[in-house]
Each structure stands twice: as C-alpha cells, then as structure tokens.
Amino acid sequence: MTTTALINKLALIGAGLIGGSIARAARASGAARTIVATARSPQSRRRVMELGFADRVTDTNIEAVKDADLVIVSIPVGASGAVAKEIGPHLKTGAILSDVGSVKGSVVRDMAPFVPPGVHFIPAHPVAGTENSGPDSGFAELFVNRWCILTPVPGTDPAAVETLKAFWEKLGANVETMTPEHHDLVLAITSHLPHLIAYTIVGTADELGEVTESEVLKFSAGGFRDFTRIAASDPTMWRDVFLHNKEAVLEMLGTFNEDLAKLTRAIRRGDGEALFAHFTRTRAIRRGIVTIGQDSAAPDFGRPHPALPTARIARPYAVDGD
Amino acid sequence: MTTTALINKLALIGAGLIGGSIARAARASGAARTIVATARSPQSRRRVMELGFADRVTDTNIEAVKDADLVIVSIPVGASGAVAKEIGPHLKTGAILSDVGSVKGSVVRDMAPFVPPGVHFIPAHPVAGTENSGPDSGFAELFVNRWCILTPVPGTDPAAVETLKAFWEKLGANVETMTPEHHDLVLAITSHLPHLIAYTIVGTADELGEVTESEVLKFSAGGFRDFTRIAASDPTMWRDVFLHNKEAVLEMLGTFNEDLAKLTRAIRRGDGEALFAHFTRTRAIRRGIVTIGQDSAAPDFGRPHPALPTARIARPYAVDGD
Numbered sequence: 307m308t309t310t311a312l313i314n315k316l317a318l319i320g321a322g323l324i325g326g327s328i329a330r331a332a333r334a335s336g337a338a339r340t341i342v343a344t345a346r347s348p349q350s351r352r353r354v355m356e357l358g359f360a361d362r363v364t365d366t367n368i369e370a371v372k373d374a375d376l377v378i379v380s381i382p383v384g385a386s387g388a389v390a391k392e393i394g395p396h397l398k399t400g401a402i403l404s405d406v407g408s409v410k411g412s413v414v415r416d417m418a419p420f421v422p423p424g425v426h427f428i429p430a431h432p433v434a435g436t437e438n439s440g441p442d443s444g445f446a447e448l449f450v451n452r453w454c455i456l457t458p459v460p461g462t463d464p465a466a467v468e469t470l471k472a473f474w475e476k477l478g479a480n481v482e483t484m485t486p487e488h489h490d491l492v493l494a495i496t497s498h499l500p501h502l503i504a505y506t507i508v509g510t511a512d513e514l515g516e517v518t519e520s521e522v523l524k525f526s527a528g529g530f531r532d533f534t535r536i537a538a539s540d541p542t543m544w545r546d547v548f549l550h551n552k553e554a555v556l557e558m559l560g561t562f563n564e565d566l567a568k569l570t571r572a573i574r575r576g577d578g579e580a581l582f583a584h585f586t587r588t589r590a591i592r593r594g595i596v597t598i599g600q601d602s603a604a605p606d607f608g609r610p611h612p613a614l615p616t617a618r619i620a621r622p623y624a625v626d627g628d
Numbered sequence: 629m630t631t632t633a634l635i636n637k638l639a640l641i642g643a644g645l646i647g648g649s650i651a652r653a654a655r656a657s658g659a660a661r662t663i664v665a666t667a668r669s670p671q672s673r674r675r676v677m678e679l680g681f682a683d684r685v686t687d688t689n690i691e692a693v694k695d696a697d698l699v700i701v702s703i704p705v706g707a708s709g710a711v712a713k714e715i716g717p718h719l720k721t722g723a724i725l726s727d728v729g730s731v732k733g734s735v736v737r738d739m740a741p742f743v744p745p746g747v748h749f750i751p752a753h754p755v756a757g758t759e760n761s762g763p764d765s766g767f768a769e770l771f772v773n774r775w776c777i778l779t780p781v782p783g784t785d786p787a788a789v790e791t792l793k794a795f796w797e798k799l800g801a802n803v804e805t806m807t808p809e810h811h812d813l814v815l816a817i818t819s820h821l822p823h824l825i826a827y828t829i830v831g832t833a834d835e836l837g838e839v840t841e842s843e844v845l846k847f848s849a850g851g852f853r854d855f856t857r858i859a860a861s862d863p864t865m866w867r868d869v870f871l872h873n874k875e876a877v878l879e880m881l882g883t884f885n886e887d888l889a890k891l892t893r894a895i896r897r898g899d900g901e902a903l904f905a906h907f908t909r910t911r912a913i914r915r916g917i918v919t920i921g922q923d924s925a926a927p928d929f930g931r932p933h934p935a936l937p938t939a940r941i942a943r944p945y946a947v948d949g950d
Contacts, residue, residue, distance in 0.1 A: 335936055384900075408850070433850045436927035437914065447933040452849050478936050482846070492839050495832070497850025502895075503825055504851070506888045508910040510817070514883070517814050523916045524804070527774050528730070528755045528819025529826070529858045531923045536851045538914035541907035548895045548903055559892060561836070566828045570881060573824075573870045578706075581870055585863035588830040592759065592860035594845045601853045605758035607929040611769040614657055614800050 311339040312473050317374035318343040319367050319389055321354045323435060323540075324406045325380030326444030328477065329359040334446040337476035344370045345441065346381075353441045368396045376402045376473065378430075379417075383407040384546035387416030394420035402426045402466050408493060408543070410457045410486035412550035418459065426466035429457045431489065432479060433497070439540040450478030451599055457486040494554035498547055499562060501536050502555065505544070508537040633661040634795050639696035640665040641689050641711055643676045645757060645862075646728045647702030648766030650799065651681040656768040659798035666692040667763065668703075675763045690718045698724045698795065700752075701739075705729040706868035709738030716742035724748045724788050730815060730865070732779045732808035734872035740781065748788035753777045753811065754801060755819070761862040772800030773921055779808040816876035820869055821884060823858050824877065827866070830859040 316338035318325045325343065332338040343360035344367055345351045354363045364370040371377050371393045379389055386407060397403060403425055407413045413429050421427040434452035436443065454474040458467050471481045484492070511522045511530060522530065548555060572580040595601045602608040638660035640647045647665065654660040665682035666689055667673045676685045686692040693699050693715045701711055708729060719725060725747055729735045735751050743749040756774035758765065776796040780789050793803045806814070833844045833852060844852065870877060894902040917923045924930040 331936060433847045435850075438927050443927070445933070446936055450934045450936055453846050455847070478934075492843050492847055493850060495836060495839055496844055496847040496852040499832075500829060500851035500855055502891060503829060503888070504854075505907055505910050506891055507822060507825060507884055508913050509891075509906055510821075510880070510884045510887045512909065512913055513887075514817060514880075517817055519913075519916070521814050522818055523913070523920055523922060524775050525755045525777070525814055525818040526917050526922050528757075528815060529822035530818040531917050532826075532854055532858055533822055534910070534914040534917055534923070535929060536854055537907075537910040539907075539911075541904050541911065544907050545900050545903040549898055549900055552895055552898070555895060556892070558832070558836075559888075562829060562832045563888075565832045565835075566825070566881075566885075569824060569828055569831075570878070573874055573877060576871055576874070578867050578871055581867040582863050584831055585827055585859075585861075585866050587834065588827050588856070588859040589861075589863065591830050591834055591841075591845070592856040594841070595848050595853050595856055598845055600845060600848050601856070602931050604932075605760050605765070607857060607931050609924050609929050610926075611767070612772045612800075614653060614768055614772055 311336055312469065312476060313338040313376045315340045315342065315374045315376075317370045317377045318360065318380060319370060319377065319393070320380035321345045321350065321360065321441050322380065323439050323443040323448075324432065325378065326354070326357075326359060326441050327446065327448040328378060328380065328406075330444055330446040331449060331477040332473075333359065335476045335478070337473055338376070342370045342374065350441055357441055359444070367393050371396050371401075373398055374401060376404065376470070379403075379405040382540075382543045382546040383409050383413055383550050386413050387420070390417035390420035394422055397422060397425045399424035400426075402428060402470055404428050404430045404470060406430060406432055408497065408547050409550040410455075410489040414457070414459060414486050426463055427459065428462060428467060428470050429486065430470065430474070431455045431457075431493070432474065433493075434479075435539075437535050437538040439543070447478070449474070452479055454479040454481050455489055456481060456483045457489050458483065490551050490554045491557075494551060494558045498551055498555050499558045501539065501544060502548065502559070503562070504533040504537040507533050633658055634791065634798060635660040635698045637662045637664065637696045637698075639692045639699045640682065640702060641692060641699065641715070642702035643667045643672065643682065643685075643763050644702065645761050645765045645770075646754065647700070648676070648679075648681060648763050649768065649770040650700060650702065650728075652766055652768040653771060653799040654795075655681065657798045657800070659795055660698070664692045664696065672763055679763055681766070689715050693718050693723075695720055696723055698726065698792070701725075701727040704862075704865045704868040705731050705735055705872050708735050709742070712739035712742035716744055719744060719747045721746035722748075724750060724792055726750050726752045726792060728752060728754055730819065730869050731872040732777075732811040736779070736781060736808050748785050749781065750784060750789055750792050751779045751808065752792065752796070753779075753815070754796065755815075756801075757861075759857045759860040761865070769800070771796070774801055776801040776803050777811055778803060778805045779811050780805065812873050812876045813879075816873060816880045820873055820877050821880045823861065823866055824870065824881070825884070826855040826859040829855050
C-alpha cells in the first residue's frame with residue numbers, strides 16, 4: 307500500500323501546528339512513505355519523538371533534507387532565508403522545496419537565491435490553522451476543505467507543481483495558484499488585517515481604566531471573545547507576518563480606517579438608515595462563507611452549550627390550550 | 629411540581645432569539661408556570677404558536693401583560709419607550725417589568741416614565757446570544773453560565789430584585805448588579821465596539837477592487853471568518869444599540885483608534901519588538917476567558933473539522949524504527 311505514496315521521503319523543517327499537522331495528515335492519507343522532521347529546540351524535537359507523528363526526528367536541518375523528495379519549511383517567515391541558505395546545498399536534484407508561510411513575496415525574495423539548479427522551489431500557503439502552536443497542537447484534519455495557495459515562480463516545472471498539488475489534495479485541501487504579489491494582497495484582507503484588528507482591540511480592552519479586566523472577561527460573550535481567539539495566535543509568527551507584508555497590510559488598513567470613519571460619522575450623526583444598510587449587507591457575506599463550506603453553519607461557530615443545570619424532563623413544546 | 633415555579637405568569641413581549649430562549653429555558657427549568665408571548669408580526673406570532681414554546685400567543689401586548697407577574701420586553705432598544713407607554717397602564721400592581729436590551733441608560737430614560745407606581749421596573753441584560761434571530765433561533769441553554777446584568781434604579785424593592793435574580797439563576801445564568809451608566813461603558817468595549825469593528829472590516833473586504841468577493845470567501849479561514857459571525861447579527865437590533873449608546877461607543881472607539889495607530893506605526897517602522905510584546909500580552913487575555921468558562925478551550929471555538937476524505941485506518945503514531 308505504501309508503494310502508492312506520492313512522496314518517498316518527506317522532510318519537515320519545523321514541526322509545530324502546521325508542520326505537525328502535515329506530518330499527521332501525510333501519514334493518515336498515505337501521501338508520504340517516510341517522514342523526517344526537525345524542530346529548533348531540543349525540547350520540541352523530544353516532544354515530536356514522543357508524539358511519534360514522524361518516522362524520524364533529526365538534530366539538524368541538513369540531515370533532515372538529505373535524500374528528501376519534498377522538503378516543507380514550516381517556520382516563521384522571518385527565518386525562511388537563513389534556513390534556505392543552510393539547507394540549499396544539501397537538497398537532492400529533482401527535489402521539491404516548499405514552505406507554508408503566510409507571506410509569499412518575502413519568502414520568494416529570501417529563499418529563491420539559495421535554491422540550487424535542479425531543485426523545484428514552489429512556495430505554498432495552506433490557509434488553515436488554529437490559535438494553538440507547538441508540536442502538540444497539530445491534527446490530521448486541519449487542511450480538509452481548506453485552500454492551499456501555490457505561488458510558483460515563472461518557469462517552474464509543471465510536473466513538480468502537479469506533484470505538490472496532488473500532495474496537498476491528498477491532505478484534503480483544495481489548491482489554487484496565483485502570483486506571490488496577489489497572494490499577499492488577498493491574505494492582507496482575509497487574514498493579516500483581521501489579526502491586527504483583533505490584537506488591537508484585545509489590547510485596548512486590557513488597558514481601560516474605567517472597566518476592569520475581570521469585567522472584560524466576564525462579559526466577553528457579548529462579542530469580544532470572538533476576537534480573542536485569533537489574538538491568541540503565535541506572537542513570533544505574527545510579528546514576522548506584519549514585518550514582511552508591510553505594504554499590503556498598510557494599504558488594507560488605510561481602506562479599513564476610511565470605512566470605520568464613515569460608520570463612526572453615521573453613529574455621531576444618528577444616521578440609523580446608513581447603519582442599517584451597512585449591517586444588512588455584511589450579513590450576506592457570512593451566508594456566502596457558510597454556503598461554500600468555509601465555516602460552520604451552527605450558531606456560535608458550533609461552540610458547545612452546557613445543559614441547564616436544573617433541567618427537568620422537558621414537556622413537549624405544544625400549545626396546551628391554556 | 630409547577631407549584632414551586634418562581635413566577636406564576638410570565639409575559640414575553642418579543643419572542644425572537646432572546647425572548648424565545650427565555651421561554652424555552654423558563655419552561656425547561658420550571659421557572660414559570662404559564663408563559664404568554666407576543667411578537668410584532670402575524671408571521672412571527674404564527675411561528676411561535678407552531679414552535680409551541682409558549683402556552684399562549686396573544687395578538688396584542690396589552691392582552692399579554694394582563695395579570696402577568698413578570699413582563700420581559702425583548703425587542704430592539706429603540707422600541708422600548710413606545711412599548712412601555714403601551715403596556716404601562718395595564719401592568720398588575722406588584723408585577724416586575726424587565727427587559728433584555730444591550731443598552732441600559734436609554735432604556736431607563738425611555739421606559740421609566742411609563743411605569744406606574746406599584747410596578748417594579750428592573751432593567752436587565754443577559755450577555756448571551758448568537759448571530760441568528762427570530763423565533764426559530766432560540767434554545768433553552770443559551771444563558772447557561774453566561775452573565776445577566778441587572779441595573780435597578782435607586783429605591784427599587786430588594787425583594788423584587790431578588791425574585792428577578794432567582795429567575796435568571798433558574799435559567800442557568802450568573803447575575804451581577806451595576807448602574808446603567810457603568811453597564812453601558814462595560815458593554816461598549818466587550819460587545820458594541822467588537823460588533824462595530826466586525827461590521828466595518830466585513831464591509832471593507834466586500835468593497836475591494838483588487839481582491840474578488842470569491843477570494844474573500846474562499847480564504848476566509850485565515851482569520852476573516854471569525855469576524856463575519858458577529859457581523860451577521862440582527863441589523864435592527866444593532867442599529868438601535870449604536871444610536872442609543874453613542875457616547876460610550878465613541879469613547880471606546882477613540883481609545884481603539886489610538887491603539888491601532890500605535891501598532892500601525894510599529895509595522896511601518898519595522899519595530900518587531902513592540903509587535904511581539906503586544907501579541908504576547910493579548911494571548912494571556914484569551915487564556916483568562918477560557919479559564920473562567922466564558923469560551924471553549926477547544927481550538928477554533930470547537931468548530932467541527934471534517935475527516936480526511938481519503939483516510940485509511942491510521943496506524944498508531946509510534947516511531948516505527950525507520
């Protein structure tokens with residue numbers, strides 16, 4: 307059965323949420339025959355060994371990529387260049403080198419110079435994740451029905467792109483191809499700006515003199531708690547995203563600020579019609595996301611609701627004639 | 629068993645998400661013996677009859693409140709004054725009149741003048757909800773472990789406050805008391821500003837020329853989709869919230885804008901240390917909310933993750949000796 311594996315040897319540089327999920331999904335789907343992983347800290351390497359989602363954990367990146375057919379770098383984007391420089395000379399001819407970074411322009415700029423001839427460099431970004439990080443946080447189902455964006459540079463061997471596409475599809479993902487520049491613009495609005503806004507408002511709530519932190523936490527079910535999930539994401543990863551996709555983020559932020567000023571003016575002037583029209587329009591977008599399966603249709607994201615503590619056997623909800 | 633009911637007759641003006649959930653929870657917990665509901669449109673009244681979560685559905689609010697021991701007005705806050713004026717003369721002496729509005733200062737201002745002597749007016753706000761609305765959207769567990777804030781005006785009969793508190797506790801809620809003014813400040817940051825920001829960014833994404841709507845929807849799992857849930861909330865309710873809690877919302881918005889400007893400057897200057905420090909701090913707030921049980925500890929809010937389509941029986945994640 308393993309003879310049908312797409313990839314003979316998969317090397318994962320970084321085995322946190324994304325790298326660790328790739329390992330689990332590649333194994334569960336049979337997409338790779340052998341999986342070698344590495345992680346920066348000895349503690350993480352030990353934990354990957356304990357979790358056992360890779361066949362081998364190596365001490366160095368150089369050792370991990372040796373003879374690998376597919377190498378996926380899953381680390382904060384700020385470290386991409388240094389890792390490419392380190393592993394470049396040790397990549398096998400014909401190997402595919404890819405990554406999972408949330409920014410693609412800077413990854414191309416930082417990694418491409420170190421890719422030797424004969425190695426297929428295909429940057430990628432699976433648009434999936436959770437607020438957790440580290441080797442324990444991954445799971446095999448993370449990429450199912452999520453999109454993975456490939457941003458191959460011009461002249462890339464189409465057969466190598468097809469192989470990487472087939473790999474991600476085996477992991478359950480849908481695959482789309484676009485330029486690194488367009489990717490960075492799309493992700494600036496669908497991911498980077500939402501994170502920046504969430505990080506901001508959670509910080510704002512934390513600093514108020516008039517409302518205590520205890521009150522913010524207790525009454526967070528009014529909406530605030532929805533923002534705290536993404537504001538709990540890995541700080542190193544997100545620092546690097548904002549430093550490396552600066553222009554696109556600042557552009558989207560400019561548009562957001564204009565729109566916020568418009569709604570603020572409507573509130574100040576008591577323009578109920580403008581508010582109602584805006585709020586009606588945004589409702590339709592949620593429906594679109596649910597319709598194409600990118601979010602749960604269950605209220606509250608499907609959050610569990612505990613049962614009534616004092617509930618007796620409910621009588622049927624029938625009009626009883628009074 | 630029904631002789632132990634706290635409330636003999638409960639009248640619900642408005643039977644949408646909140647009113648309908650109160651009815652279901654009051655019945656399931658035995659907090660009320662008889663439940664009478666009304667809704668503005670004939671369609672909603674018919675639907676309440678079909679769903680059967682009330683014992684009776686009346687055509688008029690006046691008929692509903694007749695002989696009621698507890699009347700809860702569950703409608704957009706902008707309509708509070710008109711309803712108080714309508715039902716005021718028909719309230720029973722000794723009855724408790726309450727509401728569920730997300731703003732309390734304006735509710736006190738608009739309703740109090742129409743409350744006859746001998747009726748206990750105790751404004752309330754259960755901090756719970758989902759993005760859905762209408763009679764079908766409610767459920768009995770909505771208030772379990774959520775907070776209900778009471779804002780009694782000075783001089784309110786303590787026994788009546790105790791009864792309303794006991795009622796909400798029967799529905800599974802925790803109860804806290806504060807002034808209407810403080811409530812409006814606390815909710816401005818924990819609920820109103822998050823909604824305004826979510827409504828804004830979802831609108832921004834919808835209007836971009838460079839990124840298509842299809843791309844926004846497809847790649848929304850990068851963070852954007854978390855914002856769309858609350859931006860799908862009832863437009864009438866939220867228009868009224870912003871019109872009636874204008875000052876507190878504008879104040880919080882001012883602080884938010886200052887904080888956003890600070891983070892924007894850090895991005896523009898490439899100040900990675902400032903970004904990292906901020907992102908680390910916000911992570912702790914999420915942990916606080918999960919610790920006190922106001923959100924799910926499960927990653928992604930506990931959203932369901934579909935299984936790998938091509939999954940074979942997974943072998944155990946054990947290091948297999950390579």
